C-alpha cells in the first residue's frame with residue numbers, strides 16, 4: 001500500500017478573525033515527507049493524530065488550529081492522505097500535526113512507521129465514545145505498542161472523544177472502562193512502563209482545547225520555569241488565576257499551580273475572542289492595515305460579580321489572561337509593574353524567533369531559565 005501526503009491547501013481560515021495578520025496564524029509550506037526523512041534530525045517535533053475512521057481526528061485539528069466552527073465539521077470529507085499541518089503558532093510552540101486517515105494500515109511493510117514514530121513528540125489516539133469502542137481499543141494497543149518499541153519517549157495521549165452525547169455518569173464510566181481495558185492489554189503484553197494519559201473531549205465545548213493544552217505543555221521543557229514565573233507574578237499581584245495563552249489556538253501553555261477549573265478557562269477563552277473581535281472591527285487602521293493583536297493589546301473587563309478579567313500582550317503570539325477581585329485591582333500600578341517584569345522574564349526564557357528543537361521536544365536555541373533576574377514588586381501593594 002502506498003501512502004500519499006497532502007499539504008494544507010488553504011488552511012488559514014480564521015472565520016470571524018479574518019483580519020489577523022498573515023504571519024499571525026499557522027502554517028508554512030512543509031517539504032515532502034520523503035525529503036524530511038533524510039533530514040529528520042532537524043525536522044519539527046510531531047504530534048500524530050490517529051484513530052479509527054470517523055473518530056473525529058480532522059475535526060479536532062480544524063477546530064483547534066483553524067477556527068472551524070464545530071458544526072462545519074459535519075461536512076468534512078474522510079481523510080485519505082496523511083495531512084501535515086505546520087503549527088508555527090508562537091516562538092516556542094512550534095510543531096507539526098499529522099492527521100492520519102482512519103483506514104491507514106500502519107503495519108503494511110511499505111509504510112515507514114519507524115521514521116514517523118522516531119520524530120514524534122506525542123501520539124494522540126482518538127476514540128469515538130459514542131460508538132462501540134472494542135475495535136478502537138485493539139487498534140490503540142497495536143499502535144502504541146509498535147510506536148513505543150521504536151520511540152519510548154513518545155507521550156501517549158488517548159482522547160475519549162465526542163463525549164458531548166454522554167451523560168456525566170456515562171462519561172465517567174466510559175473513561176474508567178477504556179482506562180481499565182487499555183491498561184489490561186498493555187499488562188498482558190508486558191508493557192506496563194508504557195504510560196497512557198486519558199482525556200474526555202468534545203469539539204462542542206472547551207474540553208478539546210484544554211486537552212490539547214496539556215498535550216502541548218508536556219512538549220515544552222521550560223514548563224516548570226514558565227509556571228514558576230506565573231506563580232511569582234500572581235502571588236505578588238493579588239491575582240487569583242492566570243493563563244499564558246497562545247492567542248490564535250487558545251491553547252494555554254502555562255498556568256499557575258492552583259487547579260484549573262473549566263469555568264475559569266472558558267471565561268478567559270471567551271475574553272480572547274471578544275478582544276480579538278472588537279479589535280478586528282474597531283482596532284485596525286482605516287486602510288485596513290495593522291494587526292488585531294500587537295504590543296498595545298490590553299483589555300480589562302469588569303464582570304458584575306466583582307471579578308475583573310485582565311488581558312495583556314506578552315509576545316507576538318502570547319497573552320496573559322488573569323482573573324482577579326475588584327479590590328486587588330486597586331493596586332493597578334503594582335500589577336502593571338509586575339507584569340512588565342514578568343514579560344521581560346518570559347522574553348528572556350524564549351528568545352523570540354530563535355527556536356530549534358531536538359529529540360522531539362520544543363527547545364529554544366538560547367534560553368535563560370534562571371529566575372534570578374526576575375524582580376517583582378511586593379511592597380504592601382505599592383508599586384516599586
Ligand SMILES: Nc1nc2c(ncn2[C@@H]2O[C@H](COP(=O)(O)OP(=O)(O)OP(=O)(O)O)[C@@H](O)[C@H]2O)c(=O)[nH]1
Pocket residue numbers: 051052053054055056057058059060070072073074075076077078079080100101102103161162163164165201202203204
Ligand atoms: N458529536 C460530536 N461529533 C463529532 C465530534 N468531533 C467530530 N465529530 C463528528 O464526527 C464526524 C467525523 O469527523 P472527522 O473529523 O471527519 O473524523 P476523522 O477521524 O478525521 O475521519 P477519517 O478522515 O475518515 O479518518 C464528523 O461528522 C464530525 O462532525 C465531537 O466532539 N462530538
